[in-house]
Amino acid sequence: MSVVMKRIYEPMAYGAQPIENCYWHGFMPDNGPHYPSVSDEINCDFAIIGAGYTGLSAALRLAKHSADVVVVDANAPGWGASGRNGGLVSVGGSKLSDKQIVARFGQEDARTYFATERAAVDFVEGLIVELSLDVDRHSKGYTFAAHSETAVSSVKDYGAQYQSRYGLDCEFLDKSAMAEHGMDSPEFHGAVNLPIGFALNPMKFILGLASAASSAGVRIFANSAVQDIEFDDGFSLHTASGIVRAKKLVVATNGYSSDDVPNAFASRYMPVQSNIMVTRPLADDELTSQGWWSEQMVVDTRNLLHYFRLLPDKRMLFGLRGSVRASVQNMEKTKQIARADFDRLFPKWRKVETDHFWSGLICMSRDLVPFAGPIEGMDGAYAAMAYHGNGVSMAPYCGALVADMALGNQTMPHAQLMQKKMRKFELGPLRRNLLPPAFAWYKLLDRI
The missing domain is CATH 3.30.9.10 (D-Amino Acid Oxidase, subunit A, domain 2)
Structure with a gap:
């Protein structure tokens, strides 16, 4: 099976060149953990696509409930946004003002969303303390x-x-x-x-989450891009060298998602x-x-x-x-x-x-709020994404939210506005053409 992932940026965005000179790479151990690639057939209770903050947080949450969890990534933990961001943990996650959130989604759900943003910061702090992570906090x-x-x-x-x-x-x-x-x-x-x-330090944080997940029994597989997802009484994730079969699925690929893995994502996210x-x-x-x-x-x-x-x-x-x-x-x-x-x-x-x-x-996302909910048309599948640049706090929290949804055990603040089906962007597969005029307008406003 050949890789035909429908992504909207040039191939360079998904390769090694943008991070050849990433400062955080200096914090990766020379002889760090080696994660194998998927080979043959692997069976599990829960499969997670994406070994970033979202996916590994979901994996840790599921492992606490003694679930058999497999995480697969096209590269390795720390390769994507989780290992190359600015390391800011703060409230946020939406591109809407408080007034816009209230007007669009109502006062009650807005209040829950604001509680969600605060809980996300506390959740990250809790992980750092619980797992005794050295992350150069300041x-x-x-x-x-x-x-x-x-x-x-x-x-x-x-x-x-x-x-x-x-x-x-x-x-x-x-x-x-x-x-x-x-x-x-x-x-x-x-x-x-x-x-x-x-x-x-975002690299220390993601590597700490990966180590904790492995210690909890989570099986992590690197260099195993999921090329196709079949679902019928469970999920079959096809990679170049094997298949992962799972009862339930979490998709945690955020800005590195594809319009066809799964097809339900088509035109519904904007990197x-x-x-x-x-x-x-x-x-x-x-x-x-x-x-x-x-x-x-x-x-x-x-x-x-x-x-x-x-x-x-x-x-x-x-x-x-x-x-x-x-x-x-x-x-x-x-x-x-x-x-x-x-x-x-x-x-x-x-x-x-x-x-x-x-x-x-x-x-x-088109609604300018994070998504953490079920994937429409795929019973037993969930996704979390679209943190609008505030993924260091929102991604781990949303990973835990969808893990709880998969377990049927929701205990944390989770606004309904985050669970609504993501709307499509105008222009569909050509939606990136919306960015140049939008950015030109923003640059003009920033000069005023």
Whole structure:
């Protein structure tokens, strides 16, 4: 059987080139665990496609209930978004405002969704403690920074919404107070410190989840792309060298999904590129010169946002959205844009070398909210995806949610809006053509 997966980006997006220079790869052990490929026929109770945060969290949840679980991945744990993101654990997961969520889905379900976002952060923290994971944790909550004077009011409004949601005080910082807190940049005109969340090393987190899953009896198979799914009184997952047969199925492929594995996903998800740059370690006098020494993780108010933080070894991680093609030329262009943005935000670091740059795919839904629910037309199959760039917290939580659904044992907050069938994007298989005009509009708004 040949691979004919219907994916909407160029082949480069699904290969090794975008992560050849990923900083997090330095935290992979030289002689790490070897996961075999699927061969012959394997039988289990639950099969999970995808060995990222979603899939491994689901596997751990199922294993706690003594289930026989098999996880298959086209590559290996840590290869996809779970091993190449910015490491921000915070509330979020939707691209809608609080008011839009309430208007679209109703006050009661909106309240449940906000509780879900908070529970997701607590869930990740719980996993780290329970599994004794060393993930280089730092940052007390996160900081939301106004990229223009006109954006200061929106920052204050968001802080007020946050207080209303969770009953927690938020600290507003004007421009001078930001400098006093070690967050001095000509780009920012005010910010609000939000108390929920923290930062972590995403590679250490995913490798820790994989190790814990293996120790719990989960069988993990790498380099085993699922090319076809047959379902009739169970599920048969066909790979190039074998078959996995399972009673129930969880699909956990997020931005690396395919329109035909399963067919129910066709046109119902939108991968979007995110890019990260990391500098060399910064000396103390360089930090002082710029006036930025805070270890807070920061997200700005742009529609095509920047996210950044000073890592424990004093490197600055700097991420951005906005690229729409996967090619060598576009990757180099995006790197130049990232460098120009970085130099504008941190002018004293214009000559600081950037040792690492890489990219990956996040995922959006048409309704702009996460999905964690049953796959229509496939009784006994579930999926979780579309975290809108906040997968470090939402993905493990949603993995546990669908595991509970598969077990018939739901105990955690799970908004109904997350369980609704995902709507199709306009233009279907050509939906990526929607991104250039949308991003052009966002860039215009970000200049206002």
